[in-house]
Amino acid sequence: MSDKAMQENTRDKLLDAAGRHFAERGFYGASIAQIADELGITKQALLYHFKRKEDLYAEVLSGISERLLRYVKMANYANDDPQQQLEHIVLNLYYSAVDNPRDSRILMRELLDNQARADTARNWYLVPFLDGLGSIVRNIPGMATVGDSRIFCFVYQLLGSIEYFVVSRTTLERMYGTERYEMVRDYFPLELQNSIRRFVATDRQAG
Incomplete structure (x- = not known):
């Protein structure tokens, strides 16, 4: 798998996990750290793809x-x-x-x-x-x-x-x-x- 494909795959997994958290807890209840922890990555690794929680939420919407x-x-x-x-x-x-x-x-x-x-x-x-x-x-x-x-x-x-x-x-x-x-x-x-x-x-x- 190419680096680009791997990044897209990671991004899709992030959006899928974020969707679950936003659905269960809303924007304010969802936590970047919890989303990252569910995927087994660091908060910093998540923020590499989405700089802020607002950016992640915007992508889900x-x-x-x-x-x-x-x-x-x-x-x-x-x-x-x-x-x-x-x-x-x-x-x-x-x-x-x-x-x-x-x-x-x-x-x-x-x-x-x-x-x-x-x-x-x-x-x-x-x-x-x-x-x-x-x-x-x-x-x-x-x-x-x-x-x-x-x-x-x-x-x-x-x-x-x-x-x-x-x-x-x-x-x-x-x-x-x-x-x-x-x-x-x-x-x-x-x-x-x-x-x-x-x-x-x-x-x-x-x-």
Whole structure:
């Protein structure tokens, strides 16, 4: 393996370990020393790749943003109908989040942690994804006259319901039992589709 390949492999391992720590503890709870210790390297070795914890966290968020944008691109290739594109994206996001909730946990913690860091944030990684979804909604026939604020609220509600449900799994299973949780989990995609169709139908009638 070349030196470049080894560095990239080490970098990937660092990002994977950092993602786990940020998901479990948030930005402020995660420790550079703990991440390095998990990988069996020194803190100084980690800082060779990422100079500050902020840089490591930014790279983790950037990776999440790239994965989310990938769903938008996949939907654009799969179908020309904007409404079906939106449904395709939302369902893929849901299934992916259920199978791998780490990104959801990081995003939920980011919403809380960033209240203290918002004034110094240099890059808002989710903006392209949110704007991409908004553009798809805008392209749905009959949606041209719907206000930007309403579209944003609708998109945010869809995403919020997915993230909230996914990170609530352990609590819901304890509250209602695994069998009932799984019934709701399996029904959730249908309700997401219904939410999209109700939104489109309502605004078409209003228009």
